[in-house]
Amino acid sequence: MEHQFVGIPELTAVPRVAVVIDVMRAFTVAAWAFSRGAERIVLASTVEEALALKESGPGRLALKDGAPAPGFDAVNSPALLRSRDFTGRTLVQKTTAGTVGALAVAGAPLALCASFVVAGPTARLLRARGCGPVTFVVTGEDGRAEEDLACAEYIGHLVAGTDVEAAPYVHRARTSRAAAELAGALRAGSHPDDVALCLETDRFPFAMAIGREGPLTVVRPVTVPGSAPAGG
Template sequence: MRPTFTGIGRLSPPPDVAVVVDVMRAFTVAAWAFRLGAERIVFAETLDEALELKGRNADWLAFQDGPPVEGFDLANSPARLRDMDVAGRTIVQKTTAGTTGALAAGDARLLLCASFAVAGATAELLRARRPEAVTFVVTGDGGRAEEDLACAQYIAELAIAGHADPAPYLGRARRSDGAARLAEGVRRGDAGIDADDAEVCLAADAFPFAMAAAWEHGRLVLRPVRH
């Protein structure tokens, strides 16, 4: 397997196999949603589209990033999600980095979304599929987010070698600008950030499933996949 690491803006032509990484916090939220029993996650391109989809489906939930927005059920906090009842629900998700990256890579033959929480299972799926090349999409900070790159490189090492120590990769993520911004948000008392978010995002290999996205009825839909 030959890994390539790139940003959202450099995905032309579409990769054959893509792993879109958003550690802090979209795909940690997604992983926790599936851990808590959510059925699927539908990616929206805009906040208005997310609210429209929720409005047309009374039992759907809507998640976004940034400060809380009226009409949305969660502001992208994995720590707060742990206290929600999402079993059997469909979630509409719109974030600046993660869902944007997934939509940009939507034409990949195999499209996986990942964070540290599902890194091991994602690597196992790649080992089983044995692709010649994999494009890892670093979604944060214009393709420069250290926490996303560290997670992507951890998955790549696991997929190629079959084993890897997560500690050095988690250390890089813990020292990243993304982690620093979460800590600053906690200090400021930002409503959309929980004090436990960073640590939840830095729990490696927490869940035994990968997350694969595919088009369903014109929408890009994420579902858990167990190898």
């Protein structure tokens, strides 16, 4: 099974099966939000759209990457979200790379977003649905982000049923440029624990599906049989 690994600029058509990877940090944050009770995440293409989407529904919260900004309720940091209660809430998310990639493939018959924290459940869902070759969208650095590519390759091996250890792929992510920038507090809206949280493999027992709901592009958690949280 020959998977494809592409950057956002290389997407010339909507693939049949797409997995959009953003390890540091959009889809680690999304998974944490679902673990804290969020019902769905609405994806926005611009900051202005995110604020408009927030105001268009009661009780919605908006988050983005970068520094805190007026109108936004959270930043794109798993460590800063892990103690929040989002039970039943709709979050609106806008980031530089992850949400851009997800919006680009939202029309695919099957589109998922993923990071290490949901790698195993994502692969199990793809296997359960008998999916053919997957197009992995490596969102960071125009497709060159080592942490995203490592996660994509790891999930690809799991989909193929390969007996593969997570450690070498996690090591690549740990030594990536993004990890160094987060560890050095070079990215606004970050927390010292962000890197460690982004590198936890299979922390959560669900996959995350991208779909269209009317005019909205929405991410929802999907329970995957045989998945169990890592705990902690």
